Amino acid sequence: MVSSLAGSSGLLLARHGQTDDNLEPIRAQGFTDTPLNAVGRAQAHELAEHISASGLTVGALWCSDLSRAAETARVVGERIGIEPQPEPRLREGNRGDWEGRLFIDIARDDPAGYAAWMRAGADFRFPGGESLQEHADRVWAALEEIRAIGPLPALVVCHRGSIRTVLCRSDPRGLSAFHEFEVPNTGLVPL
Numbered sequence: 001m002v003s004s005l006a007g008s009s010g011l012l013l014a015r016h017g018q019t020d021d022n023l024e025p026i027r028a029q030g031f032t033d034t035p036l037n038a039v040g041r042a043q044a045h046e047l048a049e050h051i052s053a054s055g056l057t058v059g060a061l062w063c064s065d066l067s068r069a070a071e072t073a074r075v076v077g078e079r080i081g082i083e084p085q086p087e088p089r090l091r092e093g094n095r096g097d098w099e100g101r102l103f104i105d106i107a108r109d110d111p112a113g114y115a116a117w118m119r120a121g122a123d124f125r126f127p128g129g130e131s132l133q134e135h136a137d138r139v140w141a142a143l144e145e146i147r148a149i150g151p152l153p154a155l156v157v158c159h160r161g162s163i164r165t166v167l168c169r170s171d172p173r174g175l176s177a178f179h180e181f182e183v184p185n186t187g188l189v190p191l
Contacts, residue, residue: 007190010152030095059151096129
């Protein structure tokens with residue numbers, strides 16, 4: 001169990017706990033600093049207990065600087081005795097003009113844009129925001145630096161989209177497979 005938690009690269013990614021915007025109907029959060037809700041805080045404590053009980057000795061704890069990830073990391077850090085280090089490059093994708101809007105409204109008001117989003121791919125760009133490729137590049141650069149800095153294994157608390165961009169690196173479809181990866185709140189992904 002311990003070795004499978006750590007991953008071969010020495011990195012373990014975790015998604016933040018639930019926010020109100022994660023509930024149906026889902027709202028595009030992106031860079032919007034949405035806090036954890038009560039369920040999300042409970043999930044953060046469950047994640048902390050899971051990491052602690054796994055026997056994995058975490059060498060470093062990193063997180064997105066957005067409060068939903070930072071709070072999740074603080075809860076875990078308190079349990080395992082490590083102060084989380086914030087890293088802005090681990091943020092969710094910049095959803096631009098879509099931030100704060102319900103996805104069902106986006107699909108209704110901008111059907112072509114929403115269809116392009118569902119196809120994803122390296123060239124997809126959020127109106128007024130960043131492309132999936134830009135998102136992937138900044139997250140990967142942060143993870144490479146975290147790996148180089150050490151100590152490993154490092155636990156990295158970030159966002160579903162950020163984790164999905166990393167998982168797409170090993171998929172032959174690349175970023176077109178973005179929506180194929182399900183990453184639940186406080187889900188763990190070893191790299």
